[in-house]
Amino acid sequence: xxxxxxxxxxxxxxxxxxxxxxxxxxxxxxxxxxxxxxxxxxxxxxxxxxxxxxxxxxxxxxxxxxxxxxxxxxxxxxxxxxxxxxxxxxxxxxxxxxxxxxxxxxxxxxxxxxxxxxxxxxxxxxxxxxxxxxxxxxxxxxxxxxxxxxxxxxxxxxxxxxxxxxxxxxxxxxxxxxxxxxxxxxxxxxxxxxxxxxxxxxxxxxxxxxxxxxxxxxxxxxxxxxxxxxxxxxxxxxxxxxxxxxxxxxxxxxxxxxxxxxxxxxxxxxxxxxxxxxxxxxxxxxxxxxxxxxxxxxxxxxxxxxxxxxxxxxxxxxxxxxxxxxxxxxxxxxxxxxxxxxxxxxxxxxxxxxxxxxxxxxxxxxxxxxxxxxxxxxxxxxxxxxxxxxxxxxxxxxxxxxxxxxxxxxxxxxxxxxxxxxxxxxxxxxxxxxxxxxxxxxxxxxxxxxxxxxxxxxxxxxxxxxxxxxxxxxxxxxxxxxxxxxxxxxxxxxxxxxxxxxxxxxxxxxxxxxxxxxxxxxxxxxxxxxxxxxxxxxxxxxxxxxxxxxxxxxxxxxxxxxxxxxxxxxxxxxxxxxxxxxxxxxxxxxxxxxxxxxxxxxxxxxxxxxxxxxxxxxxxxxxxxxxxxxxxxxxxxxxxxxxxxxxxxxxxxxxxxxxxxxxxxxxxxxxxxxxxxxxxxxxxxxxxxxxxxxxxxxxxxxxxxxxxxxxxxxxxxxxxxxx
DNA sequence: ATAAAACGATTTTTT
DNA sequence: ATCGTTTTAT
Numbered sequence: 048x049x050x051x052x053x054x055x056x057x058x059x060x061x062x063x064x065x066x067x068x069x070x071x072x073x074x075x076x077x078x079x080x081x082x083x084x085x086x087x088x089x090x091x092x093x094x095x096x097x098x099x100x101x102x103x104x105x106x107x108x109x110x111x112x113x114x115x116x117x118x119x120x121x122x123x124x125x126x127x128x129x130x131x132x133x134x135x136x137x138x139x140x141x142x143x144x145x146x147x148x149x150x151x152x153x154x155x156x157x158x159x160x161x162x163x164x165x166x167x168x169x170x171x172x173x174x175x176x177x178x179x180x181x182x183x184x185x186x187x188x189x190x191x192x193x194x195x196x197x198x199x200x201x202x203x204x205x206x207x208x209x210x211x212x213x214x215x216x217x218x219x220x221x222x223x224x225x226x227x228x229x230x231x232x233x234x235x236x237x238x239x240x241x242x243x244x245x246x247x248x249x250x251x252x253x254x255x256x257x258x259x260x261x262x263x264x265x266x267x268x269x270x271x272x273x274x275x276x277x278x279x280x281x282x283x284x285x286x287x288x289x290x291x292x293x294x295x296x297x298x299x300x301x302x303x304x305x306x307x308x309x310x311x312x313x314x315x316x317x318x319x320x321x322x323x324x325x326x327x328x329x330x331x332x333x334x335x336x337x338x339x340x341x342x343x344x345x346x347x348x349x350x351x352x353x354x355x356x357x358x359x360x361x362x363x364x365x366x367x368x369x370x371x372x373x374x375x376x377x378x379x380x381x382x383x384x385x386x387x388x389x390x391x392x393x394x395x396x397x398x399x400x401x402x403x404x405x406x407x408x409x410x411x412x413x414x415x416x417x418x419x420x421x422x423x424x425x426x427x428x429x430x431x432x433x434x435x436x437x438x439x440x441x442x443x444x445x446x447x448x449x450x451x452x453x454x455x456x457x458x459x460x461x462x463x464x465x466x467x468x469x470x471x472x473x474x475x476x477x478x479x480x481x482x483x484x485x486x487x488x489x490x491x492x493x494x495x496x497x498x499x500x501x502x503x504x505x506x507x508x509x510x511x512x513x514x515x516x517x518x519x520x521x522x523x524x525x526x527x528x529x530x531x532x533x534x535x536x537x538x539x540x541x542x543x544x545x546x547x548x549x550x551x552x553x554x555x556x557x558x559x560x561x562x563x564x565x566x567x568x569x570x571x572x573x574x575x576x577x578x579x580x581x582x583x584x585x586x587x588x589x590x591x592x593x594x595x596x597x598x599x600x601x602x603x604x605x606x607x608x609x610x611x612x613x614x615x616x617x618x619x620x621x622x623x624x625x626x627x628x629x630x631x632x633x634x635x636x637x638x639x640x641x642x643x644x645x646x647x648x649x650x651x652x653x654x655x656x657x658x659x660x661x662x663x664x665x666x667x668x669x670x671x672x673x674x675x676x677x678x679x680x681x682x683x684x685x686x687x688x689x690x691x692x693x694x695x696x697x698x699x700x701x702x703x704x705x706x707x708x709x710x711x712x713x714x715x716x717x718x719x720x721x722x723x724x725x726x727x728x729x730x731x732x733x734x735x736x737x738x739x740x741x742x743x744x745x746x747x748x749x750x751x752x753x754x755x756x757x758x759x760x761x762x763x764x765x766x767x768x769x770x
Numbered sequence: 771a772t773a774a775a776a777c778g779a780t781t782t783t784t785t
Numbered sequence: 786a787t788c789g790t791t792t793t794a795t
Contacts, residue, residue: 108784109784109785110784110785111784111785112784113784136784136785137784137785138784138785139785160785162785163783163785236785237785239785240785268784271784300782301782301783301784303781303782303783304782304783304784403781403782404780404781404782405781405782406780406781406786406787409787426783463771463772465771467771588785589785590785591785607781607782607783608782609781609782609783609784610782610783610784612784613784628781629781631781631782632781633781634781634782643782644781647782668786669780669786670779670780670786670787671786671787672786
């Protein structure tokens, strides 16, 4: 057996992980250390050397993109196609299980997936249906609650309200929402995971089958798994099958969405024989950039511990620019990019601008437009999430499943056909009273002539239209079905009415949907046994599509720090480095959340290959008024010797460069270090967040578990250090 | 049924 | 400031 193609391209640490025994393994893979490569080569190793059949491998990722990349890289390494191997997202694989075992999972065979927008609408309707005031019970909050409970594996009947009124109402909403989903055959994202976990837990014959099938389980981005996902993995693993988990605790930035970094620690105790590997050699960035990243992340307390290094050189220093305001900041970045393109022979798409919040992109866009610099903003609405597309899909869904109430509500008056609020309210009441779907309620109401003539006619017209559509599209090809529906429903005409740019693009999108349907192939095993339309609808829900169509132009890349995870660029700007913005004011007071912000900064820094530029503005217009935020504490956590200030400003008090000295000298003088745990006689235990001043006026900001954050004068506070 | 006016929120978002 | 949502007026 020639193992050289598999092992030769790897470094020592990677090789050890790839060729490790068939035992549980945890690979802590630093940024740019070849994480995907290890995963891909491990699969190849299993197939080629350990003679594991691809049918026995389950590889799980978070995004469709990562799944597709992994599959194609394994295929090109093995030079064969991996038909039988299950590579997919947690949601995709859960979905596949539920489709196969829909009966055991107590689902309708034709269940459809509710995306988060659909979910919000449904939650809102449920709240109103319970007679609650939706301003007192915001749908967003209820959705957050429901998803949170599902991610903890909790069903309404398991939850105690502890006599709390708020909890009791939320549980009521959850219960009613779930009932609505069951009745209409809809499944939300969290439900896909929980339902498939329950399926496995409650049906031993099914879990036994899959445990016998999947002898090897591989997971990407393990630090991002939530508690249900980890449980789900453990079911597949059972006692027998080793999990090969790859992740980076320092890149865990989705804690606010339920990701549990603790799963990494649990893994060690859950699998005692687990081998731990660390990948610390970085192939992406210069030494300077890595030193900055190492130093910054060193301020976090709860880490596995890891230090990136490279064989490469130091490269350029990190530039720091202090802008007067956000306009100045954007102009500076634009100039720097021009310089990169014109004198350094770089390309625009090698430059990325990373910011904490989406709102920050605007100023950059304005400046780029006036200077004619092509750019591309990541994020925003994706294809299948656009309103007009969702309208068209709702027609398709309703024509397929008349019980789909959310789709019914969405399109009953789109385009407007004289079915107003009152009529819809009547339908809702009637359906609720008689336990009917909206469609059935409409039929009954028409039969009984309960509506005024005008509303009755309009509703009748709608029902006739749906009947006609259902009849017309029977037997047509998928793309013909889509085309027929968008034409006959009047959606195209509706959007094409006024000739504005926006309406033009909506019509184009609808036409694009026909093209997407034409290009949609059922060849994926995922869609085995499904009707083409069901499969297409599933595809639309599970894969929302790219933010923008392929943009091959040479564009500057603008995105949030979150969106940058997994990407790399020769030239990276991290902008808006101000306390209150980044770290966000909403996370600054809580040590755990501040650490996540710091990891986000670490992610940003480690995106850069050659050149990293940091900027902050002394004054920034936020929410309509001018704010003067102090420079981000993260700037001072980068060693000053790595930083070159672009505009050194002698006269003005600017502690930026001195700040890291300041934190260090503060520690030397007072013995109090940022991040240290302390106790206070009155306030109890806490963590040091920040420090300032010296001598008798030295003060520290401490976050106490019970009373929140406080600034304390060291001389009076009588803090005790904890080990 | 549409348009204007008032209101309110405003970190990040893999599926 | 600005964007999306909801209320109110035409």
